[in-house]
Amino acid sequence: xxxxxxxxxxxxxxxxxxxxxQGRKPLTKKDLVADHPTxxxxxxxxxxxxxxxxxxxxxxxxxxxxxxxxxIGCSSxxxxxxxxxxxxxxxxRTLPFATGVALTRPDLHVFVFSGDGDALSIGGNHFTHTAxxxxxxxxxxxxxxxxxxxxxQTSPTSPIGYRSKTDxxxxxxxxxxxxxxxxxxxxxxxxxxxHTNPNHMLxxxxxxxxxxxxxxxxxxxxxxxxxxxxFDASNPRKGGMFRTVPxxxxxxxxxxxxxxxxxxxxxxxxxxxxxxxxxxxxxEQRLIEQARKPLAGLASWQILQKSFAKMR
Amino acid sequence: xxxxxEQAANPAxxxxxxxxxxxxxxxxxxxxxxxxxxxxxxxxxxxxGRTEKEVMTFMTIPSTISGGxxxxxxxxxxxxxxxxxxxxxxxxxxYQHSYENHIHFLKADxxxxxxxxxxxxxxxxxxRWRHVGVPISTLTVEAIGGTAKDKGKNIYALGLLARLYDLxxxxxxxxxxxxxxxxxxxxxxxxxxxxxxxxxxSLDKARExxxxxxxxxxxxxQVVMNGNEALAYGFLAAGVRFGAAYPITPWSDTMxxxxxxxxxxxxxxxxxxxxxxxxxxxxxxxxAGRVAxxxxxxxxxxxxxxxxxxxxxxxxxxxxxxxxxxxxxxxLPTQVEQSDxxxxxxxxxxxxxxxxxxxxxxxxxxxxAIEAVNLARKYNTVVTxxxxxxxxxxIEAFEEPDLEKICQExxxxxxxxxxxKPYDLNAPDGISRHIPPGTPVLNGKYPVAAGLxxxxxxxPSGSPKYHMAMTAKRRKKIQALAATLPTPExxxxxxxxxxxxxxxxxxxxxxxxxxxxxxxxxxxxxLHLRYLxxxxxGLPEILTRFRHVLVVEMNDEGIYGFGQLAMLLxxxxxxxxxxxxxxxxxxxxxxxxxxxxxxxxxxxxxxxxKTGAA
Numbered sequence: 001x002x003x004x005x006x007x008x009x010x011x012x013x014x015x016x017x018x019x020x021x022q023g024r025k026p027l028t029k030k031d032l033v034a035d036h037p038t039x040x041x042x043x044x045x046x047x048x049x050x051x052x053x054x055x056x057x058x059x060x061x062x063x064x065x066x067x068x069x070x071x072i073g074c075s076s077x078x079x080x081x082x083x084x085x086x087x088x089x090x091x092x093r094t095l096p097f098a099t100g101v102a103l104t105r106p107d108l109h110v111f112v113f114s115g116d117g118d119a120l121s122i123g124g125n126h127f128t129h130t131a132x133x134x135x136x137x138x139x140x141x142x143x144x145x146x147x148x149x150x151x152x153q154t155s156p157t158s159p160i161g162y163r164s165k166t167d168x169x170x171x172x173x174x175x176x177x178x179x180x181x182x183x184x185x186x187x188x189x190x191x192x193x194x195h196t197n198p199n200h201m202l203x204x205x206x207x208x209x210x211x212x213x214x215x216x217x218x219x220x221x222x223x224x225x226x227x228x229x230x231f232d233a234s235n236p237r238k239g240g241m242f243r244t245v246p247x248x249x250x251x252x253x254x255x256x257x258x259x260x261x262x263x264x265x266x267x268x269x270x271x272x273x274x275x276x277x278x279x280x281x282x283x284e285q286r287l288i289e290q291a292r293k294p295l296a297g298l299a300s301w302q303i304l305q306k307s308f309a310k311m312r
Numbered sequence: 313x314x315x316x317x318e319q320a321a322n323p324a325x326x327x328x329x330x331x332x333x334x335x336x337x338x339x340x341x342x343x344x345x346x347x348x349x350x351x352x353x354x355x356x357x358x359x360x361g362r363t364e365k366e367v368m369t370f371m372t373i374p375s376t377i378s379g380g381x382x383x384x385x386x387x388x389x390x391x392x393x394x395x396x397x398x399x400x401x402x403x404x405x406x407y408q409h410s411y412e413n414h415i416h417f418l419k420a421d422x423x424x425x426x427x428x429x430x431x432x433x434x435x436x437x438x439x440r441w442r443h444v445g446v447p448i449s450t451l452t453v454e455a456i457g458g459t460a461k462d463k464g465k466n467i468y469a470l471g472l473l474a475r476l477y478d479l480x481x482x483x484x485x486x487x488x489x490x491x492x493x494x495x496x497x498x499x500x501x502x503x504x505x506x507x508x509x510x511x512x513x514s515l516d517k518a519r520e521x522x523x524x525x526x527x528x529x530x531x532x533x534q535v536v537m538n539g540n541e542a543l544a545y546g547f548l549a550a551g552v553r554f555g556a557a558y559p560i561t562p563w564s565d566t567m568x569x570x571x572x573x574x575x576x577x578x579x580x581x582x583x584x585x586x587x588x589x590x591x592x593x594x595x596x597x598x599x600a601g602r603v604a605x606x607x608x609x610x611x612x613x614x615x616x617x618x619x620x621x622x623x624x625x626x627x628x629x630x631x632x633x634x635x636x637x638x639x640x641x642x643x644l645p646t647q648v649e650q651s652d653x654x655x656x657x658x659x660x661x662x663x664x665x666x667x668x669x670x671x672x673x674x675x676x677x678x679x680x681a682i683e684a685v686n687l688a689r690k691y692n693t694v695v696t697x698x699x700x701x702x703x704x705x706x707i708e709a710f711e712e713p714d715l716e717k718i719c720q721e722x723x724x725x726x727x728x729x730x731x732x733k734p735y736d737l738n739a740p741d742g743i744s745r746h747i748p749p750g751t752p753v754l755n756g757k758y759p760v761a762a763g764l765x766x767x768x769x770x771x772p773s774g775s776p777k778y779h780m781a782m783t784a785k786r787r788k789k790i791q792a793l794a795a796t797l798p799t800p801e802x803x804x805x806x807x808x809x810x811x812x813x814x815x816x817x818x819x820x821x822x823x824x825x826x827x828x829x830x831x832x833x834x835x836x837x838x839l840h841l842r843y844l845x846x847x848x849x850g851l852p853e854i855l856t857r858f859r860h861v862l863v864v865e866m867n868d869e870g871i872y873g874f875g876q877l878a879m880l881l882x883x884x885x886x887x888x889x890x891x892x893x894x895x896x897x898x899x900x901x902x903x904x905x906x907x908x909x910x911x912x913x914x915x916x917x918x919x920x921x922k923t924g925a926a
Contacts, residue, residue: 031756035771063756067749069596079760080771085749087599087761088770089592090622096556096589100596100604101749103580104554105724108600108749129585284580291575301719303576304548308712310490311535312362 027063029053034083044195044221044231045075048142051201052082052111058202059209067108069098071123073115074149075142075221092122095130095139099280102137106281109209110137116157117147120176124156131185131214133280138208138215141178144223145230152226159265162227179261179272182216183254189215190257190273195222196235197242200269207271213279234266245270331478331523336389338397339473340417342410345382348466349406351491353384354707355470356479358487360388361536361709363480364527368820369707370396370900372646381409390525394820396706398902402476404469405431406448415441423518425472427465444517446472448510455509456502464506471510478523481511532712539677539703539817540565543633544573546681547605549715551722552631553579554604556593558586561645562701563609563635570605587615591632595623598630599761601724601748603685607633609701610643613655620694621660624786626761626770627735627746629688629695631681636700636816638898647898648701650816651867653876656696657845663783665790667691668845670698672819675710677703680842682718689722691789692746698844700866702900703817728752733768734759735782741792742785790846797843799850804830804837807857810914812838812893814864815877818901822864825906836910844877852885860917861890864906869894 032053039045056066066084070076072091079086089097094112102110119127119141130139146164147153153166157178161170182190189211193204201219208215220231232238245268250256257273278286295303339356343349353369360367370385387397399419405411405426411433415424418441426433428445437443452468467488474484488507492500515521537545544566547555555574557567571581584590590606597604608616613634623630636652638644656668667687671680680697688695725748732753736744747759760770765782767773802811803823814822819840829836839854841847855861863878869892874882878892893909895901 034758064752064758065750077772083756084758085751085760086758087596087626088763089595090618090763093588093592093619096584096592097596097599099582100554100556100593100598101600102596103582103593104597104600104602104604105748105750125585126589129589281580284575288575288578288580292578295576299719300548300551300577300721301715304545304719305715307545307573308535308715311358311537311541312533312712 027057027060029057031063032056032083033081035080037081038077039074040225042224043074044144044223045078045142047195047198048075048113048140048201048219048221049078049081051198051205052140054202055205055209056084059206061109065108066111067101068111068113069094069101070113071115071118072149073118073147074144074223075113075115076118078113092118093126094118095123095126095135098137098139099130099133099135102135103281103284106136112137112139114139114141115148116141116143116145116155116178120156120178120181124176124181127181128185131182131187131216134186134188134213134277136213136279136281138205138211138217140205140208140217140219142219142221143178144221144227145175146223146227148223148226164226177261178216178218180258183258183261183273187216187273188213188275188277189271190261191216191271192218192220192267192269194220194231194234194242194269196220196231196237197269200242200244204271207274211274212276231266234269240266243268245272251275331521333525334522335391335525336387336393337402337477337522337524338385338387338400339402339404340383340385340400340414341404341469342381342383342414343406345380347382347406348463349382349384352466352470353386355484355487355491356386356388356473357707357709358536359479359483360386361534362483362487363524364529364534365390365524365709366393366527367536367707367709368393368396370702371705381413383410383414388524390527393708394824395903396900398904404473406465406469408432425476425518442519444515446513448472451509451513452506456505464502467503467506468510471507472513472515474507474511475513475515476518476521478521530711532714534709535712536707536709537674538565538705538707539671539674539699540635540705541569542674542677543607543671543681543697543699544569546678547631547685548573548577549678549713549719550603550682550685551720552603552605552685553577553722554594554597554602555579555581555606556584556590556597556604557581557606557608558584558590558612560587560609560612562637562704563607563612563633565704566607566633566635587612588619591616591619591630594630594632595619595626595628598623598628598688599626599746599748601726601750603629603631603688603722605631605633605685607635609635610637610639610645610652611641613652613659617655617660620666620696621662621664622763623694624660624664624666625763625765627692627744627786628761629692629746631684631688631695631697633697633699635704636698638701638896644898646701648817648900649866649896649898650698650700650818651876652698653815653844653867653880656698657880663787665787666693666845667695667790667793668698669695669842670816670844671703672816672840672842674703674706674708676842678713682720687793691743691793693786693789698816700817706817724748724750726750726752728754731755731757732759734761734770735766735768735785737768737781737785739785742788743792744785794846794849797846797848799854800839800841800848802837802839802854805835806837806854808835808837809858810834810836810860810862810910811855811858812836812862812864812906812910813841813877813881813890814838815841815844818864818866818906821901821903821906824903825910828903828907829910834911834914841877844880847880847884851881852887855881855885855887855890859889860914861887862893862910862913863890864893864901864909866896866901867894868896
């Protein structure tokens, strides 16, 4: 479960990165704010953005190595609102794109921001496969249980009975539980938080950032326009209850995590599961080491020459 | 009669004077797909490469999981070999069905060499073609023993062919040894025994034995491989260190090879969950600073289309290989067609100009792969390489590239920049630079790679001004590339009655058809296009110098009467004398089909001109 990360660390040290300019000023919120967010007033996404900026400020990541990647949807406008390298990709396909980034550049901090539709509906397949590959990145799914950008259609997490424009008499299909989905796929870090508890959200994001592997955070983020009150049950200020994962919960137990995740809405908040498994990049580095052992000291063209010699 | 007594009764012919000099031979090997036919054909191709011959192969495999009739055709020439040959000089038939289904591909004076244990010759054919029966199955068992009745027949037959064509025995032994070393030692011993037994069999019944004239010596040794392999090695030479794909026939070979080889170069190749993911992953690597490759065939290209559009919009370099196969939908997975040209050029929503290249032969696959990578980097866009099933699976020999000179490393450039506009509208020719994440931007303004229409920083802008300017920018850089492309050379006289235009794997057969037509006194030339989007300069001048233009393509004539390239050329140059010569049987063009097709059209035009004049 907790294999030594030394191989990866050595390789990462060898990865050629231009050193940061001398005498760099600390990274402040002012440096990190980009365009004014286009979200509706009162949207939960504002608090995700604010906490993310706080995380960057608190942890003083190298500015140029922060990379935000998103798909399509309200939440996915995220990269435009952060002053950092970013990519706004196509609908549902952020994870394979982010995998391409993470496997090419282990020196980057790859953050994926996605919505419930983007991550779990169109991108459901990729969610499963990225989790099982344990690609190192942090994925935050800003879950509002409704399609907001296209104006109130059913999402894969909309509860049964919710009235949307595509289910005018109420949602009929059973919603997806993102936590169970992540656990079943083999994600190595699974957590849940909500926009109404910024301190908790920051804790989760920090833990995810420190995790060596695929870290998944389901973050409830209310859509005040199309699904107001969706998360009142988890908000003490609205008469609900914010229950954290029990202190004695074993985060390395997949079964225990699954049981906690199975709790009916609003359920628990916190880290459900966290284990250290070799990341996809680390596994590939081992293959590379093995393949290169007999070729030590050879330039690329000489390696290719060896293959060509066999085809003469 | 046992093999031993048969051999004893047939002493090996020693005198070379008994042999007939030939400059080329087309050998068709027919059997079932698990008889080692491809291995046998492969040995012949490799040998040709080592003995300074040119070689081209053609094979069919059934679209079943295993078993079924299969052929492998090898054409070996002391001079230039442009196609795998329409007709065979020799048919090597292992079964009755191999014999009956393929004897009609023999030339008039051709020979059928058959396994007399399994084939019953037909009297009506024995008068027409030379028949030489050899109890291959029995003799193989007698030579190597055991009960593995069907194993080693191919190597025994290789011995027979070596005897028939006076092939270089030590080199064949070397090839057999290389192939079977590493397996159980008895496998190699048996293979060599079978080979020698076959070679020792006297072929007196063959009436005449052959000998190849020496080939033209090359400066460097020749290498022998198929188009899929050549593409993969081209990408390695170009410095590609990341790839992602999903298996699909006939692209999979390239992917399997890259997955095996890339780690040796410190690279990673990912087998993805689907075609969409693989396109997206390659774009992610491109965004992160490494030109990545993905590839597919048939329906896979449709699935990749949306993400290809993102690559064009966000101006991120990536190379997409499409090994074309037949038909829409799942179509003809193991057969050839050139019907993905339009999707390669236009297949995504919106105006998404991009680069499309098509290699002409196996050697060109290697160089096209390198060129595709370099174009993707220079123009920061999607480059599609249009290969096809025929070129992917056929084997050719070509001069080994000077790898030390050709191979390039592509380190990721993270040099800090004072400021950066990823979509700078003042960039010369619209070619702006992509800086990967990790690059410090000293003014603190970081770029966003965006699929939404955007301003110069990549931030969303739906303003008419930006959409027009950015659309023009994406178009202008492709136009800038067009201006730098070489005008393609006409094969044959620069003007005349008919020009045959082709692209992709048909280059060789078209040239051969032109050679035949010219030998018959026709004024015919050929033009081969490697750059399909954008088209190279100088085409209207070339096209108008010919009275007729026929675009030879393996695709349908279309609802307006023109194949896919013909349609592009007509649309581009408004030349109504461009017509199409198309076919959709899933097989490569035979030289005869092109020659006879062209002659029939010429005759028709001449008759029409006469009637018109009268």
